[in-house]
Amino acid sequence: MSEDQQRRGSYVPIEFTPEITNQCLKQVEFYFSEFNFPYDKFLRMTAEKNDGWVPIGTIATFNRMKKFRPVEKVVETLRTSKILQVSEDGENVKRIEALDLEGTKNARHERNKRTLAVMNFPHENVDDMTELQEKLEGFFNRLAQINQVRLRRDHSRKFNGTAIVEFNSFEESEKFLKTYSGDDAENLSFEGRKLDVFSKKQFDLQREATKGKNFSGTGQKSRSMTGHRKNMPKEEPKKEEKKEEKTEAKKEEEKKEETDN
Template identity: 45%
Template sequence: MSPEIAQVVDSAANGENITKDIPSDFLVKNDTETPLLEEKVDAPKPCPAKQENKSLFDPSVLPQSSDPHEILAQVEFYFSDSNLPNDKFLWSLTQENDGWVPIATIASFKRMRRFQPVDAISEALRQSLNLLEVNQDGTKVRRKTPLVKQAGSAAFDRSIYVKGFGEETTTMQIDLEIFFKELGPVNQIRMRRDDDKKFKGSIFVEFGDIETAKKVLAMEDKPKWNDCELVFMSKNVLKCLRELTI
């Protein structure tokens, strides 16, 4: 048990209120104003109405490009061990046709539309050293080694929770990636959203290794976002806090 989690457990054992340490976007309130974890509320839920998509992310505001390094980095992320198992659409495509995915389909993704022409995408993907391969006529791409989904905690352990980003902007996803890559290798950043896809002001960052995650959490002078303080927490501590309040 890590020192952080041990401290939380001791606080709970001593009767202290640990819900104050749980990020507010994980809490809802019942009729008696007692905090409850939103994932654990058992009240009957009404039939869901059609949700309005309030995501502001709009990569179309970025300039058109044929940069092979940008293209390769983006597509290798799509097919990476971190992203592919969680991307239902792309995963389903890789389970057919011996893993081959049409490059035209990849080019239609929102973050890929600015890369023109499509031939530039094919040429860029041919430069992949270890992850991807392109078919002879340059129309399809697949992983060189098929990915097998595995249950495990490696990604969980190298991930952290960060809160305090305020309102979303059209390029925030990309801005966050640039921001956190200054701290070390990053596999992916997931912006947390509500049912309407509105940004909650918090994210999960999966670093390339556990050591980087630990280093960031241990920093005394943690980075600020637009001069605003951020809350950093390991996913292990967050999970422990949530479980102890049930």
């Protein structure tokens, strides 16, 4: 028995109901979508080495695909896709129309405009990241139209309480930000914990500010990034202001030297 056959037989088969079939198809199509493929280094490099093809057996090992068994049913499901094609032997899959990777990367700026950071999710006792991922996707889908949810991790690869949410449109993200952020914001909570919502730009500014601080441990760094609205910078200080401050300090020092002499 081949290694692939042994791996395929190590998972419990499930019934591919219409709902399960749709979940399976949507998940694999997402892997190859413009929202994931250009930024998924492993998947992209695997495809580049094989003329765009990726082994279905490899995709079946991804955490969110392990529940879809047997793999033969996954192959059957992928054959119904309108954006993916399966090889004749049923071993590989790729996009029907290749993505313009360069153009997609250049569109990242536009994606960031419709992306928000939602912070302060419960994260202390998370054992199953896949289960949490699905739970948070359901949570946001009930509130707005979204493209994807990414869970951020700390240095130990554990969820740090922050979700990066890309909305279907800039208008959707602006509406969400206006509703749940600011002095008159509606309360947004998950499992009894109040959440904080920030623009992607503001979140990135805070990350850069955090990197510049000399923290002694990951605990301090994590706390500085989670649930503290007062720490979020509003804008960077202007270079001219910094220069003026240095000049004034230098003048004071010169005056002191003159007095001492």
